[in-house]
Amino acid sequence: MASYIDNWVKEQALLTKPDKIYWMDGSEEEAKKLVQIGLTKEKIAGNFTFLELNGKIYPNSYLHRSHPTDVARTEHLTVVCTPKREDAGPNNNWQEPGEAKAKLKNLFDGCMKGRTMYVIPYFLGRSDSPYSKPCIQLTDSVYVAVSMRIMTRVGKNVVENIGNSSSFVRGLHSIGDLNPERRWIMHFPEENLVMSIGSGYGGNALLGKKCFALRIASAIGYREGWLAEHMIIIGVEAPDKKITYFLAALPSACGKTNLAMLDPVLKGYKVWTLGDDIAWINIGKDGRLYAINPEAGFFGVAPGTSYSTNPFMMKTLKNDKFFPTLFTNTALDVDTNSPWWEGLTDERPKNLLDWQGQKYENAPDKPAAHPNSRFTTSIYNCPTLSKEYDNPLGVPISGIIFGGRRRSTMPLVYESRSWEHGVFSASIMGSETTSAALHQVGVVRRDPMAMLPFCGYNMGRYFSHWLSFKNKVKHLPKIFMVNWFRKDDSGNFIWPGFRDNSRVIKWMTDRIENRSGYEETALGLIPKKTDIDLSGLNFDDAKFSKLFEIKKDEWEKEAEDISKFYSTFGETLPKELWDQLSELKKKLFGI
Ligand code: OXD
Ligand code: MN
Numbered sequence: 001m002a003s004y005i006d007n008w009v010k011e012q013a014l015l016t017k018p019d020k021i022y023w024m025d026g027s028e029e030e031a032k033k034l035v036q037i038g039l040t041k042e043k044i045a046g047n048f049t050f051l052e053l054n055g056k057i058y059p060n061s062y063l064h065r066s067h068p069t070d071v072a073r074t075e076h077l078t079v080v081c082t083p084k085r086e087d088a089g090p091n092n093n094w095q096e097p098g099e100a101k102a103k104l105k106n107l108f109d110g111c112m113k114g115r116t117m118y119v120i121p122y123f124l125g126r127s128d129s130p131y132s133k134p135c136i137q138l139t140d141s142v143y144v145a146v147s148m149r150i151m152t153r154v155g156k157n158v159v160e161n162i163g164n165s166s167s168f169v170r171g172l173h174s175i176g177d178l179n180p181e182r183r184w185i186m187h188f189p190e191e192n193l194v195m196s197i198g199s200g201y202g203g204n205a206l207l208g209k210k211c212f213a214l215r216i217a218s219a220i221g222y223r224e225g226w227l228a229e230h231m232i233i234i235g236v237e238a239p240d241k242k243i244t245y246f247l248a249a250l251p252s253a254c255g256k257t258n259l260a261m262l263d264p265v266l267k268g269y270k271v272w273t274l275g276d277d278i279a280w281i282n283i284g285k286d287g288r289l290y291a292i293n294p295e296a297g298f299f300g301v302a303p304g305t306s307y308s309t310n311p312f313m314m315k316t317l318k319n320d321k322f323f324p325t326l327f328t329n330t331a332l333d334v335d336t337n338s339p340w341w342e343g344l345t346d347e348r349p350k351n352l353l354d355w356q357g358q359k360y361e362n363a364p365d366k367p368a369a370h371p372n373s374r375f376t377t378s379i380y381n382c383p384t385l386s387k388e389y390d391n392p393l394g395v396p397i398s399g400i401i402f403g404g405r406r407r408s409t410m411p412l413v414y415e416s417r418s419w420e421h422g423v424f425s426a427s428i429m430g431s432e433t434t435s436a437a438l439h440q441v442g443v444v445r446r447d448p449m450a451m452l453p454f455c456g457y458n459m460g461r462y463f464s465h466w467l468s469f470k471n472k473v474k475h476l477p478k479i480f481m482v483n484w485f486r487k488d489d490s491g492n493f494i495w496p497g498f499r500d501n502s503r504v505i506k507w508m509t510d511r512i513e514n515r516s517g518y519e520e521t522a523l524g525l526i527p528k529k530t531d532i533d534l535s536g537l538n539f540d541d542a543k544f545s546k547l548f549e550i551k552k553d554e555w556e557k558e559a560e561d562i563s564k565f566y567s568t569f570g571e572t573l574p575k576e577l578w579d580q581l582s583e584l585k586k587k588l589f590g591i
Contacts, residue, residue, distance in 0.1 A: 004166040005136060005159060009119055012138055012172050015105065018112035023119045024145060026154035028323050031146060034118075035062060035324055038142045044200065045178070047357065049143050053327070054337040059320035063339060064143050064328045065357055066200055067178040071329055072372045073203035073210065075453050078185045080215065082457075089458025090568040100186050104195050107182055111140070111174045111197065118145040121158035124213050124280075124294035129392035131226070131282050131292050133217070134158045137171035137207045144173060144205050147326060150376050151297040152208040169193075169216060171207035175200045187211060189219035189456050202299050202328070202374060213278045213294045215456030221280070222457055222465050225472075230450045231279040232260040233291050235386050235395065236509055239268030244509045247279050247291055247477075248401035249450040251431040253372075255484065255497070257300040261312040261384055264502030266533060271502070272386035273312075273379075274395060276300065284393065287474025292394035295379070302330050302373045304343040309498055312384045322378030329355040330375075331368035341369035398512050402449060403482035404431030409554045410483035412495055412547040413504050414524035415511055419470040422479025424580035425524065427463055428562045429481075446565045460572025467574055480508050481524065486547060494547050500537065507532045522550060522587035555588050 002010075013021055024030060038049035039062075050062040080092040081100040088094040095103075118139050125132025135158075139145055148154060162168045169192045176182055176198040183198030194211040196204055203210045217228035231247040238244070250256045260276035275293030284290040300313065307314050317325055330339040333349040340349055348368070352360035355370040379385060388395045402425065404410065416422035427448045446452065448459060455462050470476065482504060484497045507527045510516030518525040529544045562581060566573050585591060 003162070003164050005162055005168065008136070008170060009138065013117060015108050016112040016117065016140070016172075016174060017110045018115055018117035018140060020116040021119060022116050024121065024149070024154055025156045026122075026149060031149050031323050034142050034146050038062070038146065042142045044143065044175075050326075053339060057336060057338045058318060058325065060324040061317075061339070062324055062326055063330065063332060064326055065355065066329055068356055069180050070178055070199050070201050071370050072201060073453070074180070074183060074185070074199065077180070077183050078204075078453070080187045080189065080456055082189060086572070087458060089455075089460060089572065091452055091455055091459040095186070097188055097190075100188075104184060104186060104197065107176060107184070107197050108172065108174060108195070111176050115140040116142075118142070120145060120148050120154055121156065121162075122148060122152040122154045122208060123158055123161075124152060124208055124217070125292050126153065126390065126392050127157055127161060129292060129394075131280055131394065132294070133169060133220075134162050135169035135171065135208060135212060137173060139173040139205070141173070141175050141200050141205065143200055143326075146324065147202065147206050147299075147376050148208060150322070150324070150326070150378050151206055151295055151299060153296050169212055171196070171212060173197070173205055173207055175205070185211065187215050187456055189216055192216055192220070202376070206299070209278070209295065209299065210454055213280075214451075214454035217280065217294070217456075218451070218454070218462070219456040222461065226283070227281040227465070229279050229281060230277065230454050231291075232256050232276050233274035233279050233293055233395065234260055234262070235272035235274065235388065236505055237270040237272065238509060243272065244398050244512060245291070245395040246399045246401055246505070246508070247281070247397055248403070249426070250403045251405070251447045251450045253301050254403065254405045254431060257298065257305075257313065258310045258498060259501065261310055261382070262502055262505075263311060263499055264505075265499045265536070266502050266506055269502055269506065271384065272388075273382050273384045274386045274389050275379075281397070282394070283469075283473055284396065289397045289469070289473055289477060290394040291397050292392075293379075293389070297376060297378045298382075299374055299376050302327065302339070302341040302375050303367070303369055303371055305341070305375075306344050309343070312382065315383050316377055316381045317375055319381035319383070322380045325378075325381070326376040327373070328376065329370035329373040331355055331360060332357075341373055342367050397477045399480060399508050400477050401480045401482055401508070402426040402429055403484070404429050404447065404450075405485045406430065406432065406444070406483045407485060407487040409551070409558055410481070410486065411521075411523065411526060411550070412484070412486065413480060413482045413507070414521065414526050415508075415518065416479040416481070416524050419476050419479070420467060420576055421524065421580060423463065423466045424577050425479065425481050426466075427577055428581075430558075430561070446561070458569070458572050460569035460574070463577060464574045467576055478508070478512055488546060494543065496537070503533050521548070522584060550588070552588065559585055559588070
């Protein structure tokens with residue numbers, strides 16, 4: 001009898017009508033063959049999928065230029081399909097599953113004619129982890145197939161693991177005709193199914209990432225009692241060699257990857273990397289929270305990455321342990337045949353092609369690399385990879401950091417007073433938007449837990465789920481809020497950020513160990529100037545206070561905005577959060 005996998009693949013092939021079907025085994029040899037196909041056969045928007053880069057500078061690296069209208073996640077075309085609208089919640093676009101499938105069937109019908117269908121069996125998490133999930137993605141893009149090998153654990157063992165079970169996550173993807181008019185990223189959480197058509201962009205097309213590891217997995221986690229979060233995982237080693245594990249949630253393009261590979265300025269401190277985007281969090285046998293990174297690679301934003309902002313990422317990109325590394329929509333330095341992006345070097349190379357392959361003419365408002373240009377590289381290339389990365393049980397979490405990009409209103413750091421207060425603080429997060437998704441850049445939008453675009457079910461219920469851990473976890477982590485991006489009245493960043501963020505993290509580890517002081521504010525506990533190591537920095541009392549200033553007029557607006565946001569969830573928003581908001585208002589305004 002044919003297995004569920006065979007049957008499902010056959011059904012999708014009957015619908016999409018590819019010329020060939022190819023089952024991936026995840027080997028390096030195979031990856032080389034697929035890259036060769038991208039170099040010489042398969043094209044995107046008229047160009048070969050891959051262009052070989054200078055291996056002496058960036059070994060095993062290839063440049064990919066996407067269709068010019070396909071450069072970021074398209075949240076307005078991303079839909080959660082549940083029988084009841086309320087199950088998707090106001091945080092998601094919604095469509096009834098039957099209607100959605102009827103529309104998609106038309107679009108998928110014959111869409112792979114003349115193309116190869118790649119069958120990608122992959123694990124999110126290690127195959128020997130009790131927390132991992134087996135998945136199958138189908139795609140007609142060799143770029144997606146190669147990217148999935150980097151980002152997940154692709155292998156024949158997945159098919160063996162699934163065997164005759166029907167329990168695997170299904171992802172059907174086609175680039176279609178790349179027309180945004182015929183582009184949809186549709187999720188069916190009740191069937192563990194994703195159908196995505198019309199885009200080859202990472203967040204829309206590598207279904208193991210945002211679609212499955214966050215949207216579908218968050219819905220599974222809600223049903224099964226765990227959390228799928230938009231979080232990095234790091235181990236912070238102190239001079240006494242003790243390692244404290246943290247999770248950190250920041251919205252897209254707010255420096256998460258830099259934080260995941262931080263090179264601390266403080267002597268004796270080290271950061272070990274376990275993940276830069278997604279964490280799956282379970283309650284371990286000892287009653288603590290444990291996190292694994294379901295992914296196996298980095299899909300990071302290139303602009304701004306350099307030897308000064310993130311030396312370990314630069315080393316990762318030049319490491320050739322794992323084949324291959326991809327660059328997408330960066331510029332090309334013609335003289336060295338290597339990728340280039342704004343911020344990589346102080347001086348722009350003379351002879352540049354822009355991200356679309358055109359000769360770059362210097363224009364201040366037109367960057368050479370796309371602002372959302374990316375690199376895709378294996379986590380095993382990372383020199384700061386934690387020894388615990390391959391621990392199937394994950395690492396025990398002592399602190400959770402939430403933060404956003406705010407030029408005002410939010411202090412550099414505060415610690416929450418309790419689990420409920422921490423969940424509340426994370427639920428009111430806001431951040432200025434960036435270019436990781438297509439929308440107006442630089443406006444504040446509420447982005448609870450940095451999950452607004454990624455929570456695959458009603459966020460009101462998601463907040464209740466978070467609150468419920470209070471009674472299920474024996475040693476709850478401390479929750480901290482950060483904002484590295486506060487500006488002074490002249491528009492300059494007050495805090496230096498980057499490597500100096502380690503000073504704030506040191507305060508957090510000291511708070512976890514109960515060896516550091518704090519001061520109470522309306523928002524939560526903040527460090528006094530003497531509680532935080534500012535050695536070597538020029539911070540007088542006035543400048544330090546600016547980092548923590550709570551301005552009533554800003555908070556009046558903020559509280560109103562939060563109330564409006566909360567109201568959109570109606571009955572599903574837990575009462576505890578409204579209570580927390582009232583309490584905050586009382587503390588801030590005395591009412
Ligand atoms: C990402 C994102 O690509 O959050 O990681 O947009
Ligand atoms: Mn992300």
